[in-house]
Amino acid sequence: MIYIFLSFLSFYLTYFIKNYAIKKSFVAEVNDRSSHTVPTPHGGGIAIAVTWFIGISYLYYINDINSSLYFALMVGIVISVVSYLDDLYELSAKVRLVAQTLVALLGLYFLGGLGSFELGLFSIENQLFTNIFAFFMIIWFINLYNFLDGIDGYAGSEAVFLGIAGFLLFGGSHFLVLIVAVLGFLVWNWHKAKIFMGDVGSTLLGYNVAIFTIYYANQESSNLWVWIVLFGLFWFDATLTLLRRYKNGEQLSQAHRKHAYQRLTQSGWAHDRVTIFSVLVNIVLFGLVYFVSNIFVAFVFSLIILYIVIRFIDTKKAFE
Numbered sequence: 001m002i003y004i005f006l007s008f009l010s011f012y013l014t015y016f017i018k019n020y021a022i023k024k025s026f027v028a029e030v031n032d033r034s035s036h037t038v039p040t041p042h043g044g045g046i047a048i049a050v051t052w053f054i055g056i057s058y059l060y061y062i063n064d065i066n067s068s069l070y071f072a073l074m075v076g077i078v079i080s081v082v083s084y085l086d087d088l089y090e091l092s093a094k095v096r097l098v099a100q101t102l103v104a105l106l107g108l109y110f111l112g113g114l115g116s117f118e119l120g121l122f123s124i125e126n127q128l129f130t131n132i133f134a135f136f137m138i139i140w141f142i143n144l145y146n147f148l149d150g151i152d153g154y155a156g157s158e159a160v161f162l163g164i165a166g167f168l169l170f171g172g173s174h175f176l177v178l179i180v181a182v183l184g185f186l187v188w189n190w191h192k193a194k195i196f197m198g199d200v201g202s203t204l205l206g207y208n209v210a211i212f213t214i215y216y217a218n219q220e221s222s223n224l225w226v227w228i229v230l231f232g233l234f235w236f237d238a239t240l241t242l243l244r245r246y247k248n249g250e251q252l253s254q255a256h257r258k259h260a261y262q263r264l265t266q267s268g269w270a271h272d273r274v275t276i277f278s279v280l281v282n283i284v285l286f287g288l289v290y291f292v293s294n295i296f297v298a299f300v301f302s303l304i305i306l307y308i309v310i311r312f313i314d315t316k317k318a319f320e
Helices: 002-024 045-061 067-074 076-089 093-111 127-147 154-170 173-189 198-219 223-230 232-247 260-266 271-291 295-316
Strands: none
Touching (some): 002 045, 002 173, 045 076, 045 173, 045 198, 067 093, 067 198, 076 093, 076 198, 093 198, 127 198, 154 173, 154 198, 154 223, 154 271, 173 198, 198 223, 223 232, 223 271, 223 295, 232 260, 232 295, 260 271, 260 295, 271 295
């Protein structure tokens, strides 16, 4: 019953925010980074955030979520608030970085840090190294999820996929809360999008993925690679694009439209077609995790598949 309530809450909150944003002219204007062609309301991620925090708080109230995981996830309130202010007022990069540093440190504190880092034949248990890695992973996941929120349904469908995959692999009612919180928004964000989630939603989702990764890695160190494979479509695109732009001598802080999904839309693919393609790739990645017993073999195969996907996209629209 709670999940039905949460899905309707997300749905109607998104509807209210959409109408309010239109009334107050809170719209995402078309710029150099945009993949949309008309100004569209943003801030729909508020509905995701409100529904998410209410949902996991209910789980905490009925003792259906680990307390360390709950408090680590609740730290996401900070990044949501700061990101919403950034949506409205375009905060400086320094302010955003301070907020991201704070939530990364607090998240690691509540999780007790990252215990170990498995590398196949051996594992690294030096707490200084593992926690530095975890710290930068959280910040990178926050930012890359924001980078890849650019077309109808893309960021939302990724979150739903990760929620479903997480539930099937690990169980946990928090994954069901994530699914319904995003689905209610996704109804309004599907092609053609009537509202975007904005930074308030995308940064929160990126933070959540990082927290899930660390939390489950602490239960079983190989689980870190499970999440890296599941999240491969996003981190591979974001990381490779960053490296390619660096190699081209570009100013990395400059807005661009060179991510794989953006180049697919530029090649003539409609937003819904790109999103459906991403879902199919994600299903393949889930299959690797589910059916391949050795997670490191699955990881290697995932890299090969993702590289093939990128090369396919390069044939549609070259990286320039």
